[in-house]
Amino acid sequence: MFSKHKFLSVCNELLRKSTSINTKFLRNVQTNRCKTGTGNTSFTPRTHTCGELRLTDVGKQVHLCGWLQYQRMGGLFLILRDWEGMTQVVIPSSKVHKLDEISTTAYESVIEVTGTVSSRPTGQENQTMPTGSIEVTVDDLTILNTCQALPFELRDFHEVKESLRMEHRYLDLRTQRMQNNLRLRSKMVMKMREFLCNLHGFVDVETPTLFRRTPGGAKEFVVPSRHPGKFYSLPQSPQQFKQLLMVGGLDRYFQIARCYRDEGSKPDRQPEFTQVDIEMSFVDREGVIQLVEELVQFSWPEEKGEITTPFPRMTYKDAMRQYGVDKPDTRFDMRLKDVSDVLRGSNFKPFTDHLDDNSGSVQALRIPNGSRHMSNKDVDSLKQNASSLRDLNIVIMRFTEERQWKSGIIKHLSEKELEALELELGVCPNDLIFLVAGKSYDPHETLGKLRLDCAELLESKGKDIRDKENFNFLWVVDFPLFLPKEEGEGLESAHHPFTACHPQDRQLLYSDAEKVRSQHYDLVLNGNEIGGGSIRIHDAKLQRFVLEKILQENPSELEHLLTALDMGCPPHGGIALGLDRYVSLLCDAKSIRDVIAFPKSHDGKDPMSKAPATVSNEDLAQYHIKVNSPVT
Amino acid sequence: MFSKHKFLSVCNELLRKSTSINTKFLRNVQTNRCKTGTGNTSFTPRTHTCGELRLTDVGKQVHLCGWLQYQRMGGLFLILRDWEGMTQVVIPSSKVHKLDEISTTAYESVIEVTGTVSSRPTGQENQTMPTGSIEVTVDDLTILNTCQALPFELRDFHEVKESLRMEHRYLDLRTQRMQNNLRLRSKMVMKMREFLCNLHGFVDVETPTLFRRTPGGAKEFVVPSRHPGKFYSLPQSPQQFKQLLMVGGLDRYFQIARCYRDEGSKPDRQPEFTQVDIEMSFVDREGVIQLVEELVQFSWPEEKGEITTPFPRMTYKDAMRQYGVDKPDTRFDMRLKDVSDVLRGSNFKPFTDHLDDNSGSVQALRIPNGSRHMSNKDVDSLKQNASSLRDLNIVIMRFTEERQWKSGIIKHLSEKELEALELELGVCPNDLIFLVAGKSYDPHETLGKLRLDCAELLESKGKDIRDKENFNFLWVVDFPLFLPKEEGEGLESAHHPFTACHPQDRQLLYSDAEKVRSQHYDLVLNGNEIGGGSIRIHDAKLQRFVLEKILQENPSELEHLLTALDMGCPPHGGIALGLDRYVSLLCDAKSIRDVIAFPKSHDGKDPMSKAPATVSNEDLAQYHIKVNSPVT
Structure with a gap:
């Protein structure tokens, strides 16, 4: 040939x-x-992938490459596989001398075949295989590489421990699941780029990952430099750079940005992750929200059905009050209900004590039919899980088939109160009620966790709670700009110190900062935060006031940014979407590890290459550092 | 409105x-x-950029945002600027009360204008300005942000020290030069992605940057982890990952990959840089070369003229012999000439000593008209520069207008030898000749440097040597697979240990490894290496042989790769293009810093943020490291 x-x-x-x-x-x-043209086999001798030959190709001379999936009849019939599918290959009688070699070749060996496409004899078609009507009769066959003993069978990957799969990640990548996930990710990102770059004039700018430590950047990896005692830091996001680009007149910026966060071993986090980072000048909240909605719609994979824009919106306050969380899963109802007024007159002290407090309340969560599907043991375990969050007392009430209340607190409630509760919550026979009292959003958060845990439990028992095919996008807006510090007195930024305040709350900044709403917005998908952004402060004086007076921070580490704001910084805002999480939700993957080619394990290790690893003292000496002894 | x-x-x-x-x-x-549609102003109130209004827009209501470039007549006329251009804005008599504020607003302040487009009065058009036929009469004008004192005038940026410009990089970014460079870069990368992803089925896969140290990875930054004494390493390229992806059946991979290299302070290098990283399965050298040629052509910026494929090719041997370098600048001739045979019989001992040596030779470089344009002082300085490379003796010969040789070595050469030299080199009146003797490629390299330095010197004197508009691509092929170690005995990889040998030289591997050619290829543009790649070893046994027997390395740090090759690794190859260098050549930029938004200075520092910076001992303790004292 x-x-x-x-x-x-x-x-x-x-x-x-x-x-x-x-x-x-x-x-x-x-x-x-x-003329070489385009397609999945250009620039190689391959004429087709293993998934594309059909009856219309009969008679064609083809050149296939792939992995040996299966063989039968002493090697007379082979199944060749690549990411696109499988093709049956037949050894003709003229080549039977090859059978000895072929029949002893291990599965997963790499094979190259040239041959002719023919239709399968009647009755031998395989309807379950897209190429099942044809086979390729071999002219020439070469074993390009022989596979040695595999640590596990590829077809059994779901039964294999994840640590073993991660150690041999290259084998896991051969599974249809990982091929689909990574290819979908690539295609989706490409569509996003087309939208941003080609349709809307955004400029893809790469920003540095070797930067200086940001104030309070406790979760930033450090990188020792050759300058004694000086370290770079791997930034958690290009936040400062994207703002500086706006000052620099690059008025529409985006980047698929690698970010870093050292969180020790949090479940389903990765030390490096990717965000779709966007910033625009002369834009308001509506502009960014609309951009993102169109971006999501434009890049939405066809096979996942249609989505509708605009996405619904909810204020932070409503989200906390109704769902007990700032990223509500709106695929199911079971919203929280404030029953403070109903129970204010009761003599149940754990409730009334909280109701005397200014910010105290009693909140209720009703699980329809919960009493039928959830045993006492289930409920105890749910309670235990949920109380780990805020350590609040969780009260259970069951409503029987016969419309009778059963609960330890009944004796503290009047008939009238019970009736009011029934009415207020719309209780039906077999419902289960959780009641929690506490201050501010504490009871909401406890019930918010219970709400999700109940959904999961009921689903595990075969109940339909959330439609897995559903993609519920939601904007959460009007967040508080500041929150009381987790430790100590004073306020800290709810998101970051560059967030602008709500235009209506500007005056409150100087009088009652805790009440100020921000121009921050979160994009939530099925109860997961997949993006967040804000309109930023573009006024140097205001930024300095926030840093110095409200956050009580020394602004010297941000002096370059403050100077920049003073040199003609346009109003600007943007967003960052968490790409790994977003794609994992789209792929219905259990973990973001399933949409990352080479992820780290829970504790930040790579079981394949054994990273992180030791480094010689001489190498460390170049960077003027040494390891604290003793090292365990 | x-x-x-x-x-x-x-x-x-x-x-x-x-x-x-x-x-x-x-x-x-x-x-x-x-209906919001697409374009450069979508999702914002802006209707146009400052560069796009023309006579056909007269009468339109427009909304512009930009920087105050200039004002005259007490603020009656303003020039508003954004990245796309400038527009004249006129304050009508109904708004004269605004003039006080406007006339005192500093240049580079940010201004928002709504108004009506009108044609300029006859005689007041500005032909040098694309929008010079129109102006915008203001309905409303808002000063969005006032610019404080600038550290330098933007229009004088070329007179400003680079360190000051880097300290205020956001101002430098506003110059047309930086806007053009970064926007061209973004567009070019987008075209590359379209070619790879949309036309040829490549999958964009992100690979980790927190990895383990590779053998001999002396130039890798280390990143301390929370595991005592264990470090990640920032890889110099995704080489191992791209090969593992091939094992994993992701048969067409690409990534615009961030890479890291700690080279201390080399001129025009950056600690982090970007490469267009490509790998394919079932491909040979021709396939990769053709892919890259089509990629370059597809993504070539229209305004840079046409380029022709296929690119010419040259073997490593020819490049070294004719140009004294493995990345020849073929925009000008002045090739080296071997004059060993002509001078073999001379009695000039510095030459004949070398000619007695097996690998010795005398090489000549003829500079046409060099004697006319280069003074003795010029030549001395060139000699000094070039001899720093190999410390070889450089002999000068001048050929006068009267066709007489002038040189210190004439007394050692016979009339016949001088005639032969004249003939061999095609010497013309006023030519200048450099002669260097030495072993193997030493004299070539010395003259190769002289060749480039002479070109630069002659250009600085106004001579046309290289056409700045020309883009000479060149493939250099057939590199040696191994080179003698720079220090000590034995061989080291000319590129990296995963490079496959030339199919014709396979047997030499076991007998005379130094003679083996590789399947490595370099892409050269105007004398700069802008890419390199190879067909890789896919056979575990062969890879182990190369590592253990030829390179004498302990393969334990690469055990994961060797195992992977044994589990059905397809034949594969690829390339990496140095994006920063490539774009800087396209932009005719002096340094790669001019095509990077936030570059580091020569010594790896960021004058803007002052990175790298000190980190507290408590923060370092999390990573089980401390700084070696004393720190200066």
């Missing part, structure tokens, strides 16, 4: 040898070369 | 307030929202 590929290679050889290049000839070759 | 933007914002507000969402209304709004 003298393929086009080989022809071109000969042409090139000739070209290379000729000392004076004939440009006319050159142009001819170029035209030929362009 | 009640713009569409505001209308939508009101709609959303209404939506947010309505508890039961009317889906029909929702759909209507969605349709309206989609």
Whole structure:
């Protein structure tokens, strides 16, 4: 066979040898070369992938490459596999001398085949296989690489421990699941880029990952430099850079940005992750929200059905009050209900004590039919889980088939109070009620956790609670700009110190900062925060006031940003979408590890390469550091 | 004005307030929202950029945002600027009360204007300005942010020290030069992605940057982890990962990959840089070369003229012999010439000593008209520069207008030898000749440096040597697979240990490894290496042989890769293009810093944020490290 590929290679050889290049000839070759065309097999001798041959291809000479999936009848029939599918290959009688070698070749060996497509004999078609109507009769077959003993069978991957799969990640990548996930991710990001770059004039700018430590950047990895005692820091996001780009007149920026966060071993977090980072000048909240909605719609994978924009919105306050969380899963109802007024007159002291407090309340969560599906043991375990959050007392009430209340607190409640509760909550027979009292959003958060845990428990018992095919996007807006510090007195930023305040609350900044709402917005999908952003402060004086007076921080580490704001910084805002999480929700993957080619394990280790690893003292000395002894 | 933007914002507000969402209304709004359309001002109140209004827009109501470039006549006329251009803005008599404020506003302040486009009065058009036929008469003008004192005038940026510009990088970014460079870069990368992803089925896969140290990875930054004494390493390229992806059946991979290299302070290098990283399975050298040629052509910026493929090729041997370097600048001739045979019989001992040596030779470089344009002082300085490379003796010969040789070595050469030299080199009156003797490629390298330095010197004197508009691509192929170690005995990889050998030289591996050619290829543009790649070893046994027997390395740190090769690794190869360098050549930028938004200085520092910086001992203790004292 003298393929086009080989022809071109000969042409090139000739070209290379000729000392004076004939440009006319050159142009001819170029035209030929362009004919190579596009597709999944261009620039290689392959003519097709293993998933694409059909009856219409019968008679064609083809060249396939792939992995040996299966063989039968002593190697007479082979199944060749690549990411796109499988094709049956037949050894004709003229090649039976090859059978010895083929029949002893291990599965997952790499094989190259040239041959002719023929239709399968009647009755031997395989309806479950897209290529099941044809087979390829071999002209030539080469075993390109022999597979040695596998640590596990690829088809059993779901039964294999994740640590073993991660140690041999390259095998896990061969599974249809990982191929689909990574290919979907690539395609989706490409669509996002087309939307931003080609349709809306955004500029893809790469920002540094070797930066200086940001104030309070306790979760930033450090990178020792050759300057004694000086360290770079791997930033958690390009936040400062994107704002500086706005100052620099790059008025529409985006980047698929690698970010770093050292969180020790939090479940389903990765030390490095990716965000779709966007910033625009001269934009308000509506502009960013609309941009993101159109971006999501434009890049939405066709096979996942349709989504509707605009996405619904909810204030932070409503989210906390109704769902007990700032990222509500709105695929199911079971909203919280404030029953403070109903129970204010009761003599149940754990409730009334809280109701005397200004910010105290009693909140209720009703689980329809919960009494039927959840045993006492289930409920105890749920309570235990939920009380780990805020350590609040969780009261259970069951409503029987016969419309009778059963609960330890009944004796503290009047008939009238019980009736009011029944009415207020719309209680039905077999419902189960959780009641929690506490201050501010504490009871809500406890019930918010219970709400999600109950949904999961009921689903594990076969109940339909959330539609897995549903994608409920939701904007949460009007967050508080500041929150009381987790430790000590004073306020800290709810998100980051560059967030602008709500235009209506500007005056409150100087009088009652805790009440100020921000121009921050979160994008939530099925109860997961997949993005967050804000309109930023573009006024240097205001930024300095927030840093110095409200957050009581020394602004010296941010002096470069403050100076920049003073040199003609336009109003600007943006957002960052968590790509790993977003794609994992789209792929219905259990973990973000399933949409990352080479993830780290829970504790930040790579079981494949054994990173992190020791480094010699000489190498460390270049960076003027040493390891604290003793090292365990 | 009640713009569409505001209308939508009101709609959303209404939506947010309505508890039961009317889906029909929702759909209507969605349709309206989609009308926002595309372009450089979508999702903002801006209707146009400052560069796009023309006579055909006269009468339109417009909304512009930009920086105050200039004002005259007490603020009656303003020039507003953004990245796309400038527009003249006129304050009408009805707004003269605004003039006090406007006339005192500093240049580079940020201004928002709504107004009406009108044609300029006859005679007041500005032909040098693309928008010079129109002006915008103000309805409303807002100063969005006032600029404080600038550290330098933007229009004088070329006279400003680079360190000051880097300290205020955001100002430098506002210059047309930086805007053009970064926008060209973004567009070019986007075209590359379209080519790879959309036309040829490549998958964009992100690989980790927190990895383990590779053998001999002396230039890798280390990142301390929370595991005592264990470090990640920032890889110099995704080489191992791309090969593992091939094992994993992701048969066409690409990534615009961030890479890291700690080289101390080398000129025009950056500690982090970007490469276009590509790998394919079932491909040979021709396939990769053709892919890259089509990629370059597809992504080539229109305004840079046409380029022709295929690119010429040259073997490593020819490049070294003719140009004295493995990345020849073929935009000009001045090739080296071997004059060993001509001078073999001379009695000039510095030459004949070398000619007695097996690998010795005398090489000549002829500079046409060099004697006319280069003074003795010039030549001395060139000699000094070039001899720093290999410390070889450089002999000068001048050929006068009267066709007489002038040189210190004439007395050692016979009349016949001088005639032969004249003939061999095609010497013309006023030519200048450099002669260098030495072993193997030492004299070539010395003259290769002289060749480039002479070109630069002659250009600085106004001679046309290299066409700045020319883009000479060149493939250099058939590199040696191994080179003698720079220090000590034995061989080291010319590129990296995963490079496959030339198919014709396979047997030499076991007998005379130094003679083995590799399947490595470099892409050279105007004398700069802008890419390199190879077909890789896919056979575990062969890879182990190369590591253990030839390179004498302990393969334990690469055990995961060796295991992977044994589990069905397809033949594969690829390339990495140095994006920063490539774009800087396209932009005719002096340094790669001019195509990077936030580069580091020569010594790896960021003059803007002052990175790297000190880190507290408590923070370092988390990572079980401390700084070696004393720190200066």
